[in-house]
Amino acid sequence: MSTAIALHAPIEAASRAARSAPAADAARADAMEATLRALVDAVPTATLLFDADQQVRYANPAARVLARLCAPDKADRPLAVVGDWHPELLNSGALHLCSMHGSWSGEVILGVGRGQHKILLLHLSRVGADLFGMTVRDITQDSMRESELHARNAELEVAYAKLQGAQEQVMQSEKLASIGQLAAGVAHEINNPIGYVNSNLSTLQRYISQLFSAIQSYEAALAGGAGATEAESIRRKLDLDFLVGDVPQLLSESREGIDRVCKIVRDLKDFARKERSEDWIKADIHRGLDSTLNIIWNELKYKAQIVKTFGELPPVECLPSELNQVFMNVLMNAGQAIRDQGIITVTTSVAGERVRVDIGDDGEGIPPDVLPRVFDPFFTTKPVGSGTGLGLAISYGIVSKHHGTIEVSSTPGQGTLLRIELPIAQPR
Template identity: 85%
Template sequence: MPIAIACPAPTGAAKGGVRAAPALDAGDTMEATLRALVDATPTATLLFDAGQRVHYANPAARVLARLCAPEKGDRPLERVADWHPELLSTGALHLCSLHGSWSGEVILGIGRGQHKILLVHLSRIGPERFGMTVRDITQESVRESELHARNAELEVAYEKLQGAQEQVMQSEKLASIGQLAAGVAHEINNPIGYVNSNLSTLQRYISQLFSAIQSYEAALAEGAGPAATDAIRQKLDLDFLVADVPQLLSESREGIDRVCKIVRDLKDFARKERSEDWVKADIHRGLDSTLNIIWNELKYKAQIVRTFGDLPPVECLPSELNQVFMNVLMNAGQAIKDQGIITVTTSVAGGRVRIDIGDDGEGIPADVLPRVFDPFFTTKPVGSGTGLGLAISYGIVSKHHGTIDVSSTPGQGTLLRIELPIEQPR
């Protein structure tokens, strides 16, 4: 079947810029319909032979011709290379002959340093016959590369924000440790105080013992009797010394153990872990180490009642959760004016663990309650709170796909309820 050829008439041509097609065979409505379809399609479509002679171009191709050489007016468009020398590479044509089709992006220089990006599709549609569709994607490409650039910028900004957030969290953690520092210093200075003093005492005791040994040796040399040794015993107070040394040593040992424990708790608590270190951890251990540290601060005003249920290991970021516990416990302690009780209760239900931290302190007024998780919201005097504690806690709990809720009755106390899934959703 002969292929209908419509060579483009560059200017002043008939409607659509395309020579009218030869009359169709009567009844060949399918071909007419297809022809109408190709004529109507907005994508530039060319038909050419192996010699690259153009046999047909649809009206949309006129746009392509103008696009290929905007400054050239009328010119022959008999061959594909006449449209633009780079429009059809021999390589592409060869591949198309080989595989039946070829698609690719073609970049055309159009003068003045400008270029167009075209999406070209070639198909072999018969012996020595090729079809070509060309779509101008310059705009899309520009938009796409703009999007890429924007995306890259956003990624950089996101990384910066993440860094900043990590810094804020770390400095908030340090700030809360700073608040604890005075209490911890006191707690360390006490045992160090008596261990240090006991060592001085021990030094005295030892020199007393040495003089006792010397005195005994002298008495022995003189062949003195029990009366003389008794006198030495009494003079140097050896009985007291012998009784006191074991006590002194065990007290000092206890002091050193206490310091070690405080340091261990601090290390446990302040350990900086990378944000992807999700582990299955014992929530009670985190609560205990946090309570131990904060106990230094709380013991002068609060009793702590722990009611721990039977919890499975929970997939979490333990040191971040410790920070939540500390923020909440510090608030509980600060809510207690004189003497009070802080309750820490854990339980498990329906794939989630629940940690309730309650106090019988002054409570939170109803108008303040909705704002307690807002960043920088604080009712504490300037310098004693960052206003970030609960905001960061909220963020950490959300990251764990958990919830943190507060309920409070002014004058009666406050309850913070933290619920965490045992397993993180995949």
């Protein structure tokens, strides 16, 4: 090969071996040498052989190419020592380490003029007493690709984190939106008991002052030595009989009102609890359904009867407040499907390793062309402003996260059935 510079060492080694061997062996060694040489010449990786003084004994054609890469402006310079490739190609530390350990690998970054850089992967190995082999691979492209990949990956990670944040926000705001839809009903439901408790307290205040004045009148009557007739007339004047009869009733009604407010607040808290996504617990599905029904009842009671048929359910491994959100979305839809008066059925049962929650209504039903799209994000048939179009999409996501299924079937004019199935235990 005309481009090869020299190949002394293996020849010497081979001829040393050949001296003590018969001529046939020598011929075989020569043939082997020629083969090896052809092999190394053909290797596309720059390969050099040099001695301890870095005098190059052999360099393959790929090494020539490398030399041009290292100094494109001086393509035809003589290449006698390793430093002729590039003064910084091989540092003495690397060579020292190679002498000690037999080999060394590492990357070098070389300035190759015009502001350009090359990143090279070097592999050194000691191949004889004072001989070293070196392969050099240009990994500039690889490493650029790699760093680009890293950059892309980092961008993707950032985007993913953003998406996750956005998803969480959307879920939370959907939850708030549905609570917002409930707010009027809940306000009404709280204002009613607060209204009569508040009014009853005013009445009680009046009663008490009447009682006080009755006591004063009695005292005065007693001090004046008055008899039963006078006491009776005071009693009648202040209508004490009525008052005595009404106070226990007033108190028990007021107590009932306060209990109702407490219950609404408790249900709301149960419902709106924001749990972390890792809070999987074994929970009673019926409790979630009940607390959701309690809240939504304020909204539904004016137009729907609810028929609950609860089966025996084992505790289900789930994220309870997320499931509550699913139940609420589905129940709200059921309520909205009913125009005037209707029935909503809530039925639970066990089906193998899964629990089943069927929520049905006898409302307007969903037209066949709309049915396949009900789980699509932002798909809504409600007027602008009264639905986010995310309710069922989010419900679908939540049920999928539970490795469950949610299916809808509907007959226009007759009603709709949503079937939610959830595994009792999450797959490990």
